Amino acid sequence: MRPIRLLLLALLLGALGFAGVAAAGLVVTPGDSFGAGTGDVQVGCVATVDTAAVTTKTVNPAGSFEVLGVDVSGLAPDCAGQQVTVTARDGAGDALGTAYGMASGASTARANFAAPIPDGNQITDYAIIVQDEAAQVYGGFLTGQAVVGSTLTAVVAAAGLPAQTVGYTWLRSTDGGSNWAPINGAGGSTYVLTAADLAAEIRVHASITNVDGTESVDTDPVGPVTGAAPVLTQIEVTGTPVVFQSPVTAQVAATGTPSPTVDYIWQRSIDGGVTWADIPGATNSTFTPRNEDYDTYLRLRATATNAVSSTTGYSGKTSLVGGFAPTVTSMTMTGSVYVGSAVRVNPNVQGGPIPQEVYQWQWSIDGAEWRDIDGATATTYSPVAGDVGHRLRMRILAINPLGMTTAYSTFTRAVSATQISSIGDLTLSLAPNWASVDPTGPWTSAVAGISAGLSDGTTSITTYNSSGTTDASVWWVNGTEDPAGSVTAVLYDADGNVVQAGGFSSQFNSYVGGSYWTHSITISNAAVGPGYELRVVNSSGHAIDAYQSVATRATLP
Template identity: 30%
Template structure:
């Protein structure tokens, strides 16, 4: 037997038509149902073939069956799921005779078709047009051709690859809701199809540069309608540069030329030559003339060319190391001059080609280099006497090989001096310096030594070219012996003529100066300057040209008497063998003294309300002080004491103080302290608040804030078990029902301009207890039969009241309203009411009214409802139809159903009734 599956979900139906006669026969049969309303199955069967949208057998498709019940389709509960086999066939057994609607749909998702009804319809058949089963089999097979689900792309195609000219792009097919799909592709350029571009890959050309290339994928499957999906387009950029190769021809030598060899099909190109990797300015052509700067370097070239649709490509090539050039003219150097010791030889190096060339010379002795002899001239020395002297010329030029040539040799002989008599110059007096003048000696270049003599006797250690006359020379005559020496020349000595007798010296000295600050209280010093020779000094200080008594030292302390006067000093100097010299300084006006003062400081806490103090520090000399306080550098009016109390105006400002010192003879001095850090807000001193009042609902609590220093503006916030109570912001708080069982606290917040806000919290109270209601009760109205009594209560606002009426102290059943109608049961009884008050957060309270007087009986009433009885207090029965009343114990009393009951015969008679006779 094939497998069976219950219907999974409702869809549209397709009808199956049967004849009216067959339908009429089916309608006489009523299907039987189980407890759940599903038709019970029997033995007969129904079968068919199911094909997919491509008309191929649909295997493993689920079959559902509905039957017609009272004009509507009801699902048939099949014993087992029904599925098609490999041929698409299915069979259902055990169906009772009747009319059925048969449908097929995929058993598992994703579905490739939708639910379809036999014969291949969209909607279920109308009742009467279904498949009819008679005598255990259907009149016809229920074949179904499944309707296809539309092809849908569940994820879009995508283009992968670099979107540049020459690079391959490929498109994915994306994901679709069905399998077994065949795809075709059409590539587009700016939305238009590209002719022939129908493969999965596409290589953009220059026609695509800067344009958007996209792809549309078409999905198809036999039996299904085709569908398309497009990939997002990509903008095509330039492709990578097209490679090419270049090379260099020519000889890499200074003076030569190099040329770039390009591919024959290469278009326009740009060139840049490099020397050892560094671009050579201006060398941007295919040919390169090798210059001096290129010697020893490697030359390379970068060639850049661009192919349409592609970025530029640069190819490089390099030469070998550039060789140096060769000189074409190398003349031999020529030496001129006298070949004797002490004489100077010169050399001419000639003209070297190519020019310009740098030519260096080196003098040689017997073919060996003479150290340091590299100038164009050379003085012959003792070492050169009888030696072979020559000179070598070496030419160099950037990029060229160096070259050398050597002159012919010469042989030098020993030289001799010729000279004039030396002389002595200078003033012939003690302290002056004499100078030896050797005169003209040949050959030149001699080195001289000297010996000075006093009256013909050698002066010890006087061997310099100059001699300073001393006190020992006073009255003597001086001479000097000059000796000349030069390598390669015979040494010679000559004595000068004698000087006149040496006279006393003259002291040389500048005017003295006064150093130091010329102000009262300061020390000044006389500076004699440099005296020649050194002397012994005496001093005299003067005020306006008059000697100051006792002021004879090199230093002087200026006093208040000197202020605004002219100060000078006279220095007298004396030395042995010298004339005494006196020198006076220039005059200087004595200024007022100045204080030496530190920068004042400020002590104290920098906060509003606190006192700060100016600390002047140690002034020299001591002074009298004045003070001025500043806020952000601006004067604070009236703040002229050594202390200052910070105010709210100072908040966040920087405070400083100016200290001014004064003293006789001194200029006043004002010194400003550094600014403080910004003044902080002041802080309050305050106790924690306390709470007074009864801790019961309905009672008022009061916050006691205590004394705040300084006085502050206070705000209040009441809290219930730590949570702020909305709107409770006064100093008092009336306890509400919500506070019952909680603990109450209060926060007091103090504010004042310039001060940090301070929040102080009280301790929590004990738990809040229920409140006590106020309640009284009384009765209004007349306590008479048929009358209405009202309970009148006076209670705390918001109290909910309930009522209970009592008769002679016993509760009256059902009497719980505010009013009570006095009834027959109340006659002779006393009534009262108990009022009970309740309110959230309060203890329930009851109040009883006073009792009424006993309710008097009325003259007439009616019978007790539902009975033939009169109340005990009105026992006389009245019969309205006969207008007769009956007394208890009379013959017809118990058989009389009274229309009226009377409390007395007089009442009955008054009502017009007459007494029964029996």
């Protein structure tokens, strides 16, 4: 400990006159105050020495000592440890003796004079002296377990006046104590050991500081720091595996210090569990079987790792990985159907394992009877000249070990020789021309106009009848009869091939009260190209035919 340095902050010289009489006839002068920060008085210390309370306390049996008590009634708590000086003088002002007392913070300091002070003398001088003591460290040590995850606490014994502060620097050594490095972020009196401390030694460098300087101490090291190796306490797999559909899930638990991490890898066996192979990329706790996993067994390999070591374990094997029979959920068709073009079907086939898909293009004249096209076994087909006038579709056969299914695409319009210019619903509206009808007698022939157009509005049609005029000839029946007939509209390409046909079969109502009828024929999704011709054909076999024109036709541009 450094020597005590006593500095007189203030000396109160009282008047020689009597200010008060204490016990034993001693005269006591008034006291004074010393504010915080005055001279060497510690900041925060405020003291008032009230000499009126000075008393003679005891005289020992030999009569050689007298004890005075000095009341420091205004002593602030921060003055604890400050020294109080009391001086007694005779009537001539000569000092008879000086006593010292230590302020305790309890508002009183005791000052003991070495010899009795005779009656009639004065206790005249009082001083508060700073008792500075440099920071002092008596030692330090660490408490706690040197195990990862445990808390170490630094205990430092220190002293000093004024009060001191303590700083902590935690140090780590990985070479048996030869070299020490600060631990980032560790600056308090406690430190929680981490995985980085495993096998290292730990100590604290403590610095104690006050206004008179700094002292420091290094604690004895603890360690090497240990941990607990990981242990896998649970590896279970749940779920019934099905290719592409039903996953399996692992539940894994592990203990250890520090807490271990767990890595997953799923494995498959093709020989009933005798040998196992890792499944590439299957590293999550949940796994959905893939195509190649069908009819195999699965299991999980789990590895728990921490800073101490690692350990590996395996789950039991799952049930045999199942699958499901093929289904064709959709067949989307794209492309064009004229000679030299290409039409494609994109099937969506489900199944586990992945089904084998067999394709076959077919053609039909009427959409009812279909024939295979030799060599057309891909998803894409390019129509040839022999396909003109035929409709096309694709048949798919999907096969896997669990079943087989067959599906057909929608069929196309009839193949044309050249690229079409427009597609839409082609509608013919037929209405009688009543101007040439005599409603009073047997009805004779009437003239019905034919108008036609594509629903997309891109094609206009000029119609002709068998006479070369722009009217279609229609025979009407007597009002007393109710005949029936059928009409068909046929679309021909420029080479005279039938492309599409449409029509109706219905009764043509007789004229009643001036009413008349209108019929329409619609060819859905008509494909019209240059030089195409639309012909209206009537039925035969009825007593009176509704339409007598044989070759009423419309020529399309």
